[in-house]
Amino acid sequence: MKDFALELGCLGFTMRLKRLSDALMHDGRKMYKELGVDIEPNWYVVFRLLKREGEMSVMEIAEKIKLAHPSVITLTNKMMKADYLSSAQCTDDNRRRLLTLTQKAHDQLPRLEQIWNAGERGVIKALEGTDFMEMFSLIEARFGEKGFKDRTIDELNKPTL
Amino acid sequence: MKDFALELGCLGFTMRLKRLSDALMHDGRKMYKELGVDIEPNWYVVFRLLKREGEMSVMEIAEKIKLAHPSVITLTNKMMKADYLSSAQCTDDNRRRLLTLTQKAHDQLPRLEQIWNAGERGVIKALEGTDFMEMFSLIEARFGEKGFKDRTIDELNKPTL
DNA sequence: CCCTAATACGTAGACAACTACATATTTTGT
């Protein structure tokens, strides 16, 4: 069955992006299950960030990984429940909550790093021979400057020549 | 604030894909609202498909646009509720349900096509000077052949030289 | 010094995709 999104030209773009990112995430989840590691896709971002930074507040993490803060709360609550993160109220500013990796997290990091490095190599091979990442950065930047909505509305308002 | 996903190399790939596709979808929803059109992102795929094909069953649509069938059911139920789709049991095969565009859908199509064409031009401009779509097709195909999970596990099992 | 504005976090609700399971109908292989 031929993929209709391909026939839609650039308008199929959004749908295809979503399909690929969903597929990768589902496959990532399956991978961790198959490897017997009880972590979820995307946790690695927080692992790596906190490994480097030591401790960070919810908002700091949200800004750094560019997710809305409720998403970070959901994510980190799960990691806390799985005993990979611990949280402590900041003494200087009682609004903030500082998150750090637990001992369990540090213990598992070598194994996790091994998996992530393999994942990295796998993705590199999948992208081999292309400058996809550079190009993707460019596209991200362009949509960052002016979003899909504004681009479309601008086109709609152009006088038909 | 610098984007940490950028520092993650190819492993940030999944997260960045999801972020961009989510952003596009949210912006698309906002766009339709701003234009006063009561449709949702992704409906256009079904509109265009049924405009061409006339009538299709749930599974046919699912295969054609490569979504799981429950997703198609959810999507088309909403379109039916908004009176853009009508459904009729297939007389030859009582399991199947055939979906067609309603009169309302046909009436609104000219306006919608206008918007989608503007969207298409907007995306084309965002991708200008790149061969992003071609490259994206290649990456889709590669992950279609062998997914993230298998790629990673293969890398893990390679003997360290 | 206090009131207002800004900031940090949290909760609630919406949404789109998925898998897994259930049900109904048709097809197929003796």
Next chain:
DNA sequence: ACAAAATATGTAGTTGTCTACGTATTAGGG
């Protein structure tokens, strides 16, 4: 012709993201 397999649809429950709103705390300006 009937039982078993395949197919079409539907339902339930999970996930990860978002916006919008609420609450608590801190910072700043007269």
